[in-house]
Amino acid sequence: MREKYIDLAIHKLAVAFASLDLTFHPMNTGVPGDITSYWPVNDVIWNYDVRNYPKYLIRSTGKNNLNWIMQNTSVLHFCGKHKPWQDDYKNPFRILYLHYLNRMMRKIK
Structure with missing residues (x-):
């Protein structure tokens, strides 16, 4: 499903x-x-690589925390072989993925 x-x-x-x-x-x-060539892409907003959360957080001097990401980021990119829908996924973004999955499931019903 x-x-x-x-x-x-x-x-x-x-x-x-x-x-x-x-x-x-x-x-x-x-x-x-x-x-x-169309426009400069800000990856923190348009293609946020969740593996790099510590780097983004340090570069922003703590501004780009999970709350900021939820308000400002359009696309979370779950790069690599570990994915948030897998039971053994350990990244803190799993809870964010599950949150949006549950919101989507509620809208569909």
């Missing part, structure tokens, strides 16, 4: 990216290389 909603979310992202006239494929693991 969860896979159905993930597929739906990927489809909606693909449609949103298509409206921006950018090359996008749902199986890409990164932003297209030429996207910066």
Whole structure:
């Protein structure tokens, strides 16, 4: 059941990216290389790599904490082989992922 909603979310992202006239494929693991020719991309807002949370936090002198991320970040990128939907995922972003998953499930019902 969860896979159905993930597929739906990927489809909606693909449609949103298509409206921006950018090359996008749902199986890409990164932003297209030429996207910066359109505009400079702030990765903290548009492609937040959750593995780098400590680095982002230090660079922002503590400003970009979880509360800031929830209010300002558009895309959380769960890079690497460990994913928040896996039971053994240890990153603090798992709770954020589960929060948004539960919100989505409530809206669908």
